[in-house]
Each structure stands twice: as structure tokens, then as C-alpha cells.
Amino acid sequence: MGSDTRARLLEAAAQLFREQGYAATGLKQITGAAGAPWGSLYHFFPGGKEQLGAETVRHSGGRYLRLFDLVYGRAENDPADAVRDFFQLSIDALEKSEWADGCPIATVALEASTTSEPLRHACAEVFTAWREATARRFASEGVEPAGDLAVYVLSAFEGALILSRTAHDTTPLRVTADIVARTVRDHHPGATNNPPT
Amino acid sequence: MGSDTRARLLEAAAQLFREQGYAATGLKQITGAAGAPWGSLYHFFPGGKEQLGAETVRHSGGRYLRLFDLVYGRAENDPADAVRDFFQLSIDALEKSEWADGCPIATVALEASTTSEPLRHACAEVFTAWREATARRFASEGVEPAGDLAVYVLSAFEGALILSRTAHDTTPLRVTADIVARTVRDHHPGATNNPPT
DNA sequence: CGGATACTAGATAGATCGATCTAGTGAGGG
DNA sequence: CCCTCACTAGATCGATCTATCTAGTATCCG
Numbered sequence: 001m002g003s004d005t006r007a008r009l010l011e012a013a014a015q016l017f018r019e020q021g022y023a024a025t026g027l028k029q030i031t032g033a034a035g036a037p038w039g040s041l042y043h044f045f046p047g048g049k050e051q052l053g054a055e056t057v058r059h060s061g062g063r064y065l066r067l068f069d070l071v072y073g074r075a076e077n078d079p080a081d082a083v084r085d086f087f088q089l090s091i092d093a094l095e096k097s098e099w100a101d102g103c104p105i106a107t108v109a110l111e112a113s114t115t116s117e118p119l120r121h122a123c124a125e126v127f128t129a130w131r132e133a134t135a136r137r138f139a140s141e142g143v144e145p146a147g148d149l150a151v152y153v154l155s156a157f158e159g160a161l162i163l164s165r166t167a168h169d170t171t172p173l174r175v176t177a178d179i180v181a182r183t184v185r186d187h188h189p190g191a192t193n194n195p196p197t
Numbered sequence: 198m199g200s201d202t203r204a205r206l207l208e209a210a211a212q213l214f215r216e217q218g219y220a221a222t223g224l225k226q227i228t229g230a231a232g233a234p235w236g237s238l239y240h241f242f243p244g245g246k247e248q249l250g251a252e253t254v255r256h257s258g259g260r261y262l263r264l265f266d267l268v269y270g271r272a273e274n275d276p277a278d279a280v281r282d283f284f285q286l287s288i289d290a291l292e293k294s295e296w297a298d299g300c301p302i303a304t305v306a307l308e309a310s311t312t313s314e315p316l317r318h319a320c321a322e323v324f325t326a327w328r329e330a331t332a333r334r335f336a337s338e339g340v341e342p343a344g345d346l347a348v349y350v351l352s353a354f355e356g357a358l359i360l361s362r363t364a365h366d367t368t369p370l371r372v373t374a375d376i377v378a379r380t381v382r383d384h385h386p387g388a389t390n391n392p393p394t
Numbered sequence: 395c396g397g398a399t400a401c402t403a404g405a406t407a408g409a410t411c412g413a414t415c416t417a418g419t420g421a422g423g424g
Numbered sequence: 425c426c427c428t429c430a431c432t433a434g435a436t437c438g439a440t441c442t443a444t445c446t447a448g449t450a451t452c453c454g
Binding site: 202233234235236237240241 | 400401402403404
């Protein structure tokens with residue numbers, strides 16, 4: 001039965017991959033941070049670093065998906081406010097962590113894009129799940145076209161997060177949140193303004 | 198005087214960092230790709246990998262800046278069309294390279310964010326230069342607020358590029374380009390529609 | 395020609411990488 | 425009790441990493 005070693009390894013890997021990326025993080029560093037013995041790593045992840053990476057990506061992705069559902073699920077928020085809340089969550093995380101906690105997927109996604117198909121695929125799955133969660137929320141509120149707007153929101157969010165983290169300045173996230181939220185509002189039939197055109 | 202070894206090293210490093218990232222790329226691999234002798238690397242870049250990385254980032258950033266000026270400078274394009282053209286350039290680059298050629302800065306920026314201050318700073322400078330070039334173009338056409346919209350366009354572009362490259366699918370870039378171009382058009386006094394609100 | 399400087403060439407160091415392997419521990423079920 | 429199996433523990437391997445160091449070659453200037 002369950003020691004939590006495996007979970008601690010995933011957690012430590014998630015944190016380190018998020019901060020430093022996949023290639024720069026050594027397995028020794030992960031076992032060290034997790035307080036896990038070296039031997040356990042290959043016991044739980046016989047596929048080695050690549051398997052640990054893929055599972056970590058899905059693990060982080062799932063955790064954020066629950067966060068999506070939480071923010072989007074608040075009944076009192078209209079979709080534009082929900083989008084704004086989500087950007088704000090990242091602003092808070094960035095500041096609290098002193099610019100360490102960016103997107104837990106993006107770094108690995110870029111590194112793995114040409115390097116490891118299983119890893120890239122895991123990242124793609126996570127992004128798809130996030131997009132679909134956002135699109136469902138938009139569709140249920142009549143924000144259309146829900147799928148396209150979800151892709152757009154996610155793109156703007158990921159990009160602004162990169163810019164803010166690199167510049168050590170939350171301005172990109174704040175500015176982008178404003179404009180994107182307005183776009184969403186303009187596609188929301190319940191809002192005060194109707195969509196243009 | 199000029200052998201081109203130093204230039205070839207920068208070029209090879211730029212390509213490899215773009216494809217695989219900074220940490221995953223070995224110096225041996227760079228000298229190999231550049232056809233440059235190992236000894237030359239530390240002759241031209243006595244600061245080692247970090248100096249090479251920082252100079253490579255600025256090198257790639259400058260090259261793209263000229264591309265910005267080229268696209269934004271076309272007189273017949275209004276700003277919304279220029280934005281669309283720029284997204285299209287990346288779509289073409291992604292497809293032609295079979296998803297290898299993403300943003301030459303983003304991967305390194307994410308990797309270096311907590312790892313190397315000089316490298317992060319170089320990336321931040323490049324992003325700033327890109328934003329300013331875009332903002333200048335917007336301001337000269339009366340697209341306001343030019344600075345905010347430039348940050349927004351750059352964010353959406355970077356994010357969509359990540360999503361498209363990870364998914365091996367140009368849809369995020371195409372969808373995001375449409376919506377972002379419309380936003381820019383809506384802030385352009387010369388366009389058929391006036392800005393909302 | 396002589397001598398300084400720029401660059402090439404690559405051996406080597408020392409550390410760390412991911413991965414494998416063997417040995418040992420400990421709890422639970424028969 | 426004992427056997428099994430999940431897990432721990434860490435030595436060890438070969439490869440690769442960045443960086444340094446020493447020589448050798450070329451080029452330009454006097």
C-alpha cells in the first residue's frame with residue numbers, strides 16, 4: 001500500500017520543471033527535493049526521466065484544470081470576470097513566488113516540442129483539456145464562438161505570463177487581461193454591450 | 198579581422214536554442230553544427246555558455262526586430278493587416294520547419310527566468326524592443342493606447358505560437374490572429390468601425 | 395626576417411548526467 | 425513462521441557536460 005513517495009516525486013518534479021524546465025532539472029535534484037531515495041525513482045517510473053516528465057505534466061495539468069473549474073464555476077462571475085480572475089491568480093502566484101511560478105506546462109512544452117514526442121503529446125493533451133474547459137464555460141454562457149475564444153484567451157494568457165515573468169513586471173498580464181476580458185464581454189449576449197459587427 | 202567563425206557560432210546557437218532550448222543544447226553540439234573548432238568558442242565567448250546564450254538571444258532578437266520593421270513598415274497595410282501578416286509569417290515558419298521553428302526567445306526566456314539573470318535580462322530586452330517597435334507602428338497610425346495594444350498583441354502571439362507548436366496544429370495561431378487583428382482594427386480610427394465603448 | 399596577436403586544434407580535468415544493478419529492509423498473507 | 429513483494433538504499437557505469445590548458449598555425453606589422 002501507499003507510501004506517498006511517488007506523489008512526493010511528482011510534486012517535486014512539477015515544482016522544479018516549472019521553475020527551471022525539464023532539461024535543466026536533474027533526477028538527483030528531484031529525489032533530493034522530494035526526500036525520496038534514488039532507487040525509488042526507477043521503481044515508480046521505470047521509463048526514467050521521460051516517463052516522470054510526462055506524468056508530471058499530466059499531474060500539473062490536472063491540478064490546474066481543477067483551478068479552471070473553480071474560477072469558471074463561480075456562479076456570480078460572468079465569463080469576462082472569470083477570465084480576469086484567472087489572470088489575477090497568475091499575477092498573485094508570480095509575485096508571491098518572486099517570478100518563479102509561471103505556467104507549469106509551457107516551459108516543458110517548448111523544450112519537448114522537438115525533443116520528445118511522449119512529452120510533447122502530454123503537454124498538448126493538457127492544453128487541450130484547458131481549452132475545452134474554458135470553451136464549455138463560454139458555451140454555457142452563450143459566449144460564441146466558444147472554442148475560438150477559448151483558444152484566444154489561453155494564447156493571450158500564456159504569452160502574457162511569459163512576458164511578465166521574463167520582465168519581472170506584471171504589466172503584461174494586467175494589460176492583456178483587460179483587453180481580453182473586454183473581448184469576451186463583447187461576445188457575451190448578457191453584457192451591456194452587444195458584440196461589434 | 199573577420200573570420201566568420203564567431204558569426205557561425207551565433208547562428209548555430211540561435212538555431213539550436215530555438216529548437217531545443219538552452220539547457221538541452223551542449224556546447225559541443227553548437228561547435229559541431231557551426232563547423233567551428235572547440236577552442237574558438239572560448240576564444241570568442243570567454244564568458245562561456247552564459248555569454249554565448251545572452252549574445253545569441255540579442256542576435257536573434259535583432260534579426261526578428263528587422264522582420265517586425267519590414268512587416269509593419271509596409272505602407273499599404275493598415276495595422277490590423279500587419280498583425281495578421283506577422284502571425285502568418287510564423288505559421289509559414291512552423292509548417293516549413295515541421296514545427297521546429299517557434300519563437301527564438303521564448304524557450305530560453307522561460308528556462309532562464311529563475312536560472313540566469315544575465316540571460317533573463319537579455320530576453321527581457323528583446324521583448325521590450327519588439328513591444329516598442331510594435332507600439333511605434335501603432336502610434337503612428339493612431340491605434341491607441343499603442344503601448345498596451347502592443348503588449349497585448351505580443352502576448353497573444355507568443356501564446357498562440359506555443360499552443361500551435363505543441364499541438365502540431367496551426368489553428369491557435371490562425372484563430373488568435375483573427376481575433377487580435379479585429380481588436381486592433383477596432384482601435385484604429387481609419388477603419389470602417391469605430392472603437393467600442 | 396622577427397615578433398606580437400588572432401585564431402585553431404584538441405587533450406584533459408572534474409563534475410554531473412541518466413540508467414542499471416545488487417543488496418537489503420519491512421510489512422502482510424498463507 | 426516464512427515467503428513474497430513492494431520499496432529503499434546506494435554503489436557503479438559509461439556518457440556527456442562545461443571549462444581550462446597547452447600547442448600549434450596563420451596573419452599582419454614593423
